[in-house]
Amino acid sequence: MNESKGVRDAFDAIADPTRRRLIRLLAEEEEVPLHELTAQFDMGRTAVSKHLTILKEAGLVVDRKVGRETRFRLNAVPLREVQDWVAFYSKFWRTNMFRLEQLLEEEEE
Amino acid sequence: MSLVLSVDHEYKTTIEKAWTYLTDPSKLAKWVLENDFKAVEGHRFQFRAEPNEYWDGVINGEVLLVDEPNKLSYTWAVGEEKHTVTWTLHDLGNGKVNLHLEQTGFSNVHGLEGARYGWGNWTSQLEKLLAQ
Structure with missing residues (x-):
């Protein structure tokens, strides 16, 4: 190693x-x-x-x-790898939470 | 060590309605993933994503805390990585609700991957560093 x-x-x-x-x-x-x-x-x-x-x-x-x-x-390479997993979930939840906003708006209509 | 991913989003809705979207399995499926969720402490459930060659797509969870309509917490386990997801709802008045997500428990299972750090300035420093 x-x-x-x-x-x-x-x-x-x-x-x-x-x-x-x-x-x-x-x-x-x-x-x-x-x-x-x-x-x-x-x-x-x-x-x-x-x-x-x-x-x-x-x-x-x-x-x-x-x-x-x-x-x-x-x-800084290992720090970038640390960031990857965060970035994944951050994107996952931000996308989903935006989708929820659309769902709630649709429900209003 | 405390590693926290934190996301906030403001909605035009009522806190009760937001709560149903966090707890009703069919509503939850529309914006997160297919699931057999129940807002009952101790209930074990699964979120099911599309499987791929590396992963069966299953996220295992157990409900830790139900405080309707203010707070909901459950575990979020993928393989050996076990996180905790906590939702906090705040009624902002004027038909607005803030939804706050915290995901904790990131470890080094996937090598060096992990969460955003709840370390104040450090986060922006790190972002600056990574932007270089």
Whole structure:
């Protein structure tokens, strides 16, 4: 199994507010070095690293070494998959609820 | 974890009439799916969609809560994925009724698929992200 993907459930990964904030920060830029991410939080570098590791295990974050620093970027693909199932039911109910509106109007006539 | 799909729709009708469309099997069939629903707590029923090669088309449900004409809740199970669907009706006056749907219990059974998050700003952030 690919170590950077599918090891951890994306739901678990984004359940934590720190990790959601990390995703937002990463979404704003192409690639962010660890020290810049750490500077955004009250917690230490190790704690931020741990959160990034969890995101990495869920396939949401990709890292690479550039010289002595590690840079992180977002991989939004698993989030899109999360959205698919929502989108399905959202569309299902919106369509049905619109149909109900038509039924109620017909009944009025 | 709390994952919630939430949809609202406003109707020109009475709360009583809206309630019949949520609970009467023949009326329900006209806008959701064929079913053997009864608004009785504990009643087990099925919604039946068109079967396909991956799915027998059956949604299994059990009525959890009947509070006529305000609230109705039942389970919605497809395979191993078991959700809860809750309808809340609000009489807005002037012949208008708001129908509020909440679907909860999305899990990771289908890999990473899931529900819209009831996490405030996060939802719009996620949508922005996905729009990129």
